[in-house]
Amino acid sequence: MKKSMKLLGTSLIALSLVAAAGCGSNSSNSNNGGKDAGTNNQANSGTNTAAGNSGDAKAEKADILFWTPFSGADGEFMKKIVEKYNSSQDTYKVKLVIQPNGEYYKLLDVAMSAGKDRPDLAIMHVDQIPTYVNKGQLQPMDDLAGAASINKADYVEAPVNYETIDGKWYGIPLDIHPLVMYYNKDLFEKAGIAAPPTNRAEFEADVEKLTDKSKGVYGYVVPTLWPQQFIFPTLVWQNGGDLWNGTDVAYNSPEAVEMVQWMRGLVDKGVSPGNVQQDGENTLFLQGKNAIQFNGPWMKGQFDEAGINYGVAPVPQIGKAKQAVYAGSHNFVLPKGVTDANVVKGIGDFLKYVSTNSMDWAASGQALASKPMLESAEFKALDMQSNVAKSFDYVQFAPNVLNWGTISDPIWGELSSALLGKKDAQKAMDDAVAKSRQAMKK
Template sequence: MSATSTPRELSRRLLLGSFGAVGASGALAACAGSSAPPGAAPSSGAFGKGDTYTGPKVALAFWNGFTGGDGPFMKQMVEEFNKANPNVTVSMNTLQWGDYYAKVPNAVSSGAGPDVGIMHIDQLATNAARRVIVPLDEVASGLELTESDFAPVVWSAGVYQDKRYGIPLDIHPLGFYGNTAQLTKAGVDGLPTDRAGFEAAVKALQEKAGVKNPFWVTATWPAHLMFTSLIHQFGGGIYDGEGAKATFNSDAGVEAMQWLRSFIENGASPKNVSNDAQAVAFRQQKDSLTWDGIWMMNEWEKVKDLEWAAAAVPTIGDKPAVWASSHNFVVTTQATKDPNKLAAARAFISYISERSIDWAKSGQIPARNSVRESAEFKELKVQSTLAEQLPNVVFPPSVPGIGDVTAPTFETAVNEIILGKKEVKAALDEAAKKADSMLDANRKKYQA
C-alpha cells in the first residue's frame, strides 16, 4: 500500500476485502501490510452473505439516540441479531441526540466510539466532511442494494459528493391527527385534506363541538417543522438547491407564517403555546387537530378514551409537501481498522434493514420498499396511511453543517413570529441574513 493512501482509500479497500472482492488473504495483506490484525484477510465468502457473519469473533459498538419509546424496539432487534450471529456481540449505547452528535466525533477519533451508528439525514454530510463516517457504496453494492429497493427521496438524500454515506432505515414525517369524537360532534366527516376544509373544520369545532381552541400553534417544536411543510406547499423552500443561500424569507415563507399566525389571531389557538404543549392538549382532548411526528402515534394509543385518527398533512398551499427526517445507518472510521468489524457491520445493517417491520411498530415508516409493500406493514394503519406522503417528503440539501443552521435562524424567526415579538417579513429577513452568514462560514469550515 502506498504510504500516501488516505483513510477513505483504506476504508474502501478494507470494505472490498470484507465482501470477498479481494479473494485471497495475500491480496489484502499486501495492501494492509504487516500491521493488519490476525484474521483481517479472510478468504472469499468467509464472512457469510447478507445478514450473517461467520468470521472470527468480534465486538461491535452500536450507538444511537433512541432514548424514547423507540429504544426498546431497537434493543430487541439487536438482541435477536446477536442470537442469530453468535460470533458477533453488538453492544448498544443510547444517548440523547444532542449529546450523541457532540460526543461521536471525538469518541471515534480516540477509538472509543461506535463502529456502527445511526444518524439523521441532515447530519450525514457534516460527519462525512469531518471524516467521522466512511462511504458505504461498497456496503450497498455488496448487499445488492440499489435505489429500486428504497423510497427514491431517502436513497438520494444519503449521497454527499457523489458518495453514499448512509443506508436508510426509515422515514419519519409529520402527520395530521384529529380527535374523531369531536369532529363527529362538529359534523365534520373525516380529517380535512385542504385549506378550505381545514379552516371550516376549525370553525365547526368551535361553534358546534364547543372546543374553544381546536388547533394549538406552538412557539417552538414542532412549529418549524410545520413551517417547513407549508413553505414548500406554497412553492418555496428553506434553502436554494445547493444549500448555499437561505430562501425562507420569500413570499411563500411569509404566506406560510401568516397562515400559522392567523389561528392565534382569531382565537383558534391560545397564545404562547410552549414546546409540545399542543401534544399534551391533544391527550387531554383540549386540542382537536394537531400536526406532529409519526412517532407520536404510540403516545396517543396510551390515552384511555381518546378517539383519534391519522392522515396526511393537509395541502394548505398549491401542492402537497411535508417535512420529514430519516434515520440512516453509518459506519465510522473507527471500524475501518478491522475488516472483521466491517464485515460484521455489513451483516448487522442488512439484518435490521430486512426486518424493519419490527422497527415500523415503534412509529416509523420503513425506508425499504419490500417491507413497506408487505401485508404486515399494510396492517399497520397509521404507518401505512402516513407512508402515502413519501412522494411529498422534503429533506434539506446534503451540505455540511446544514443541521446547525436551523435553530439560530428560521426556527428562531418562527418562534418570534408566533409569539408576536416581530412582524413576519422582518423576522424572516433577519434570520435569512444570519443563515446566509452561517452557510458561508460552513463552506469555508468544511471546504465544501
Template structure:
C-alpha cells in the same frame, strides 16, 4: 433529534428536535474543533475489504453500536439486536449503547478518535454531511452494490439523502414525518367524519369546531414542532430552503411569507391561543382540549396508551398550499472510522447493517415507516396507522445535505418562526432578519468545512 417514539417525556421530545433540526451539531462542532478531520489518517475507506454479502467468515469480533433510541422505540431496537446476536452467536457480538441524541452527537467525534466510540451507529439524515466531511464515517457503496440495492428498493428521497459528495454513507432504516392528529369526538360534534385534506376544508372545519364549542381547536406552537410545520408549508407553497450551492437561504421568499403568515393567521382568527408554551399543544390534545395537532408519527404509541382518554385518528397534514409536502427525516445506519482500523470489524459491521435494514418489520412497531418498499408491503406493516402516509412518497421532503446545517436551522430559521408566531415581528420582518443570520452562518460554514 428527538427520540422518535410516542412515549417520550416532553424534555426527551425536545431532545429529538435538537437532532432533527441539527441543534446537536453545535456541540458536535465544538467537539471537532476548527477544520480538523476526526479520524484523519485512520480512515481506511480506500483500502477496506470489499463487502460481498453471503456469510461472515472472519474471526470472532465485538461491535460497539450506538443509537439514540431512549424512548418507547428502544425495546424494538433491542429486540432486533438480540435477534442478530443470536443468529451470529460465536462470530459477531453487537454491544448496544443507547444515549440521548443530544448527548450522542457531540460525543461521537472525540470518542471515535480515542477508539472508545461506536463501530456502527444510527444517525439522522441531516447529520450525514457534517460527519462525512469530518472523516467520521466510511462509505458504504460496496454494501449497496453487493446487495444490489438501488433507489427502486427504497423511498427515493430517503435513498438520495444518504449520498454526500458523490459517495453513499448510509443505509436508511426508516422515514418519519409530521402527521395531522385529530380528535374524533370533536369532529363528530361538528358534523365531520374525518380531517379535511385541503385548505378550504380545513379552515372550514376549524370554524365549525369553534361553533360546536371547541374554543381553540388548533393550537399553534412557537417552538417544537413549529419550524417543521413552517418547512412543510414552505414546500407546499412552492418554496425551497436553500440554494443548491448551500450559500443562500431561500425561505424568506413569498412562499415563506405565505407559509408563516398562515400559521400566524390561525392565532389571529382565534383558533389558537397566543403564546402556546412548549409541548402545550400536544398535551392539550391528549387532554381532549384540542381538535387538531400536527406532530410526528412517533407519537402514535403514546396516544395508544392514552386511548381511554380520547378518541383519535391521524392522516397526512392538509395541503394548505398548492402542492402536497411534509417535513420528513430518517434514521440511518452508518459505519464509523473507528471500525475502519480493523478489517474484520468493517466486514462484521456491514453484515450487521444489512441484517438490520432488511429486517425492519419489528422497527415498524415503534411507529416508524420502513424505508424499504418490500417491508412496507408486508401485511403486518401495511395495516399499521403510519404506513398509509407513505401512499404517495413524493410528498416526503428532507433537509439538504449541507455540513453544519444544524446551526443555520436553530439560530436562524427556528428563531424567525418563533418571533413571528409570538407576534414580536411580522412574518416578513422575522424571515428577512432570519435570512441575514442564515446567510452569515452559511458563509462561515463554507470556510469551516472546506476540504
C-alpha cells in the same frame, strides 16, 4: 458533491432540533461494551454467510459496537431487533449502546476524533450525513452493501439520493419520519366531519366547526416553538417557496412570509389560542381540547398510552403550489476508522437482517424505509404507519447544505416572535435571514 453544497467551515455542528424530538428525550444507556476496530483488510472482503448467503470461507466471530440516540421509548424497539439478530446466529454479536439523545452528536464527534471507543456502526440523521462526510468522518458503504447483497433499489429513493454524495453511498436508511396530521375522532364526529381535511379550504372550514371557545376547545392549536422545525418547512415548500435557493437562505420570500401570516391568522380568527408555550398544543390534544395536531410518528406511543381516540392522515396541502412534507430519516452509517474485515462483514450481515426483519421498529410508530418491509402484509396491516408511508413520494429533507442546523437556527426564535404577534411576519423572516447569513460567515 451531489447538489450544490457550499462549504461553510468545519466547526462542530449543533445538534438539530429535528433530532431532539425524533429520538425521544429520556436517557437510558444499555451495556457500554466495545473495542477499537483493528486495521486489517478492507470492507469488500468476505460475504454475508451468517445471513444465509454462501461464502468461500467460514466467517470469523466479531463484536460490533453500535451507537444510537434512541434514549426515549423507541430504544426498547431497537433493543428487540438487536437481541433477535444476536440470537439468530452465533458468528457476530452486536453490542447496542444508547447514548443520551441531547448529547449524541457531541459524544459521536469526540469518539470519532479520538478513535477510542469509537462505534463500529452508528445511527445518523440523514441531514447530518453531508457535514460528517465533509469532515472526513464517514466512509462509503458501497463495498459493504455489495458484499452483503444490500441493494439501493430496495430502499425508498428520497434518503438514498440525499446520502449519495459524489457517487458514493454513505448511509443505509432505517426509516423515514415525516410530519403527519393527528386528529381527535370524537371531536370530528361531534362536529359532523366525516373525514380529515386534505387541502386548505377543507382545513379552514373544519377548524372553524371544531372550535368551541366556550368549552376551551380549539380546531388547531398553532405551536410557537417545536415542532415548527417540521411544520414551517412543510408549509413553505407547499407554497412554492424554499429554505435555500442554491446559494443563499431564502425563508424571507413572499411564499414563506405568507405561510407565517396564515398561521398567525388562525390565532387572530380565534380557532387557535395565542401565547402557546412549549408543548402547549400537545397538552391540549391530550386533554381533548385540540382537535388537530401536526407532529411526528414518534407521538404514537404517548397517544396510545393516553387512550385518545385519534386518527392519523397525511398533512393537508395548505400551500398553493404543491403537496410536500418535511421529513427526517434515521440511517446506519460506517465511521471512517472501521476497517477490521470481520467487523465490516458482520455489520453487512446485521444490516441485511434488519432490511427484512424490522417490524419491531415499525411498532414504535416509524414507517420503514426498506421496500420489502413496506410491501409486506405485516406493515400494510399497521394503520398509522401505512398512512405515514403514503407521503413518501413527496417527502423533502433539510437542504443539502453543510452545517444546516447552525445556519437555520435563527429561524425558530424569529418565527416564534411572529406567531406570538410580537413582530411583523416579514420583519421576523428578514431578521432570521440576516442572522443566518452572519452564521454562514463564521
